[in-house]
Structures are given as C-alpha cells and as structure tokens.
Amino acid sequence: MKIKCFFILIIIVGSLFSCGSKTESDTKNEDLKSQIVEKEKETYSSDSLNLDLANELITMYLAYANEFPQDSLAPEYLFKAAEISMNINKAKNSIDYLTEIENNYKNYDKYVATLFLKAFILENYLKNFEDAEKYYSIVVEQYPEHSLAQDAEAAISFLGIDDEELIKMFQQSM
8 A cells, every 4th residue: 555655656746847847848949939039129129120130030930930830929920020021022931931821820810911911912022913812802701800801802902003003093083
C-alpha cells in the first residue's frame, strides 16, 4: 500500500512540475515575440520607414508564423508583413502572405479585411482587375454585414477606371 501511494505521489508531483515548466519551444516563442516588439519599436520610431528595418521586421514576422503556425499571433504577423510589404512596393510578397492567411486561418478576426486588402493590392498595385473583382465580390457576397462590404461594392463599381476618368465622373455629378 505504501509503495502504491509513493508511486502515485511521484506521478502527481512529476505532472505538476511538467505542467509548470517552460519548454524550449515556449522559451523560443517568448524570445522571438520580445525581439519582434523591439524591432517594431525601432522600425516605427521614425517618421520615415527605414527599408532595412522593415525587411528585418518582415523576416521576423515570417519566422514566427512559420515556427509557430498554431499560435494566435501567426496570422496577425502575416497580416502585418503583408501591410509592410505593400508599403515598400513588394505587392507580390504581400499577396503571398495574405493568401497564406486566406488558406490557413479562416477564423482569424481580420479574415474579411485580409480578403479586402488582397483585392485592394491586386487592383492598385498589380493591376489585376479580374482577381481584384473576385475578392471584392467575395467580401460583398459572403460577408454582406461586414463594414468592408460597402467599400468592396464601391470598389467594384470603380474597378479599372483611371484617376482622370474618376475626376471627370465626380465633376459631372456635382
């Protein structure tokens, strides 16, 4: 009886210690998050965007998302990488990161914004109006109650119209 109690006690104590201790993966996760926070501060501390810092931050976001794909920050970091890539004229990379969110993180709270941003980049940076319309339409049809649905609908109506033509249209409507 004493031996049985002793083994049960060892199992309980062992499980308590194993639940409370950080694994190597947890430590790596926390370290990378801390590094990202510091790099974000450094990157956004200036009025102008430093391309080298922006690229380093994108690399860190992608490393985190690849290393910890099940973490809730993975799609957020991919989204941030897409935004920065768009702003440093790496639209194709931005589309790749948004596609990864689209394919793997359907429950991400910015999922609809991901689809909208993808359409926006396809339209305005890559001039791929056909695919842009496809993504704007998904937002309108599948998420009609979302705040971006009206914006997507408006974008569809002006799709492919150049700036000069838009100005003429607005001047005529006044």
